[in-house]
Amino acid sequence: MSALKKTRNIALGYITAALSCSAFAVTATPGSLSIAAGASQTVQLADISGTLSVYSSKSGIATVSRVDASHYRISGVKAGSVELEFKDRKSSAKVKVSVTTSTATSTSAPTALNGRLLASNCFQCHGTNGSGGFDKLAGKSASEIYGDLKEFASGQEDSDGIMAAHAMGFSDAQLRSIASYFANIR
Numbered sequence: 352m353s354a355l356k357k358t359r360n361i362a363l364g365y366i367t368a369a370l371s372c373s374a375f376a377v378t379a380t381p382g383s384l385s386i387a388a389g390a391s392q393t394v395q396l397a398d399i400s401g402t403l404s405v406y407s408s409k410s411g412i413a414t415v416s417r418v419d420a421s422h423y424r425i426s427g428v429k430a431g432s433v434e435l436e437f438k439d440r441k442s443s444a445k446v447k448v449s450v451t452t453s454t455a456t457s458t459s460a461p462t463a464l465n466g467r468l469l470a471s472n473c474f475q476c477h478g479t480n481g482s483g484g485f486d487k488l489a490g491k492s493a494s495e496i497y498g499d500l501k502e503f504a505s506g507q508e509d510s511d512g513i514m515a516a517h518a519m520g521f522s523d524a525q526l527r528s529i530a531s532y533f534a535n536i537r
């Protein structure tokens with residue numbers, strides 16, 4: 352009886368040893384990820400034994416930088432897919448990365464250059480179509496209006512006035528487009 356129990360304990364001991372050994376294989380979470388070019392995501396590594404080296408199946412798709420011992424940041428460079436391998440002394444873990452085209456370039460809103468739409472921001476004070484109000488805009492030349500707007504925008508004239516606040520809100524191209532809109536109204 353006691354001899355039998357002893358062998359069973361030894362057998363169990365081997366099993367536990369084998370299990371805990373395999374539990375020390377390095378793991379990476381998530382095992383696969385998709386990021387946009389220019390974006391990045393962190394991968395968590397666990398059960399690392401010894402030093403970790405990173406291998407990439409292809410260059411130029413994504414970069415890997417170490418955040419700390421168990422976190423690595425993957426940054427998308429250009430569209431494509433790449434397999435990263437995190438290798439320690441005993442084992443390795445793979446992470447499949449697919450990089451998609453940068454969302455920043457594909458969805459960036461076109462700069463609004465619709466003169467009338469932009470100019471409608473001015474109607475409440477300069478009258479509909481620049482016909483009156485504080486200062487009549489209609490009939491002035493585009494360069495005159497543009498020049499005034501640039502002066503306001505640069506803060507050279509009445510830097511904390513109403514017009515400075517308005518002019519500063521537009522891009523140079525938008526100011527040109529507003530100026531030419533008013534200049535072409537008669």
Ligand code: HEC
Pocket residue numbers: 469470472473474475476477485486488495496499500509512513514517518529530
């Ligand atoms: C909240 C009211 C307000 C809005 C909106 C506004 N302005 Fe003005 N604007 C003024 C006032 C008041 C003046 C005159 C006082 C000053 O010089 O600051 C002026 C002056 C100007 C002048 C100079 C005119 C001159 O003869 O010296 C220009 C050009 C002008 N505005 C263009 C615009 C344009 C273009 C817009 C739209 C992007 C606009 N303004 C929106 C109130 C406004």
